[in-house]
Amino acid sequence: MTDIVYPPKPSPGDRIAVISPSDGLPGLFPLPYELGLERLRGEYGLKPVEYPATRAMGSTPAERADDIHAAFADPEIKAVVASIGGDDQITVIPLLDRELIRAHPKPFFGMSDNTNLLAFLRETGIVGYHGASVMVELGRPGALHPQTAESLRAALFTSGAYELRPAERWGDVNRDWADPATFEAEPETRPGTGWTWVNADRVVEGRTWGGCLEIVGWMLMAGRGVARDLSEYDGGVLFLETSEELPSAEEVFRTLRNMGERGLLGRFSALLMGRPKTWSFERPLSPEEGAAYAAAQREAVSRAMRTYAPDALVVFDVDLGHTDPQLVIPYGGLVRVDGPARRITVTY
CATH class of the missing domain: 3.50.30.60 (LD-carboxypeptidase A C-terminal domain-like)
Structure with a gap:
């Protein structure tokens, strides 16, 4: 059986990576994306860091894999968050360096097409987090849903039980x-x-x-x-x-x-x-x-x-x-x- 570990959690003030492992939709729809980034900064106290393919529609699987590797390898980055899902992340997974990611375990947040990366991390021995993409949940019009906001805060910063x-x-x-x-x-x-x-x-x-x-x-x-x-x-x-x-x-x-x-x-x-x-x-x-x-x-x-x-x-x-x-x-x-x-x- 795979030995699965929880990666260390970020703290307010830390830098976190924002990547697009599937689609570069932030480039097409900047309004929910920028709102999501602002909430990461203002409501969670985190410092989002973008990568080359984050806003790039039509990026290659190799370019998106490079962003994943760079985000996990950077010691200044304490968590990784997907901008949104898509439909071709399955083409990115074979390009990932399992040993590099295993050596630098970090919390990854995403859902939908990001199921691919979450399953990869589980196989690699790292607990991931299904939920909370930047454009959808964090970029929700008007305000974050209070139950989403509370669950995300607990998942980001705490390590105990949450009902x-x-x-x-x-x-x-x-x-x-x-x-x-x-x-x-x-x-x-x-x-x-x-x-x-x-x-x-x-x-x-x-x-x-x-x-x-x-x-x-x-x-x-x-x-x-x-x-x-x-x-x-x-x-x-x-x-x-x-x-x-x-x-x-x-x-x-x-x-x-x-x-x-x-x-x-x-x-x-x-x-x-x-x-x-x-x-x-x-x-x-x-x-x-x-x-x-x-x-x-x-x-x-x-x-x-x-x-x-x-x-x-x-x-x-x-x-x-x-x-x-x-x-x-x-x-x-x-x-x-x-x-x-x-x-x-x-x-x-």
């Missing part, structure tokens, strides 16, 4: 990043719906693996991001979420089914399933359509779990994905899922 809480209010409708008016008010939110628990008669504590379901599927097809010996995941906590591409319920089921056929799904003792995003610019679903989409996805997940991991403890609608707020999940770190008490505690 996750269901969102009091949540949202998933975005506005145009190119329009300055977008940033004059906070996004609309709606009342939280709590978590739904299945097989909640036990306590599970284990290390996490997972991330964005679509990216997990790509990694498995490429033969990356998963241990050769699947027993490494025995008793662990799987966490998954779906993206703004709104995959169909059937696609979600098929990905989980294939994980089950591989013998992977049944290794985990618990699954935390993120609240599904139900709106995108390409598919602006109404609230009623969105609720139906979410219900179909939950049933698809339940169908796969009943088939391949019927005894696993499952929690639905945890705010850990592409919806707002976003709770940070330690990738490869410890999570305790207490079914009888209906509590989820992560170790940052």
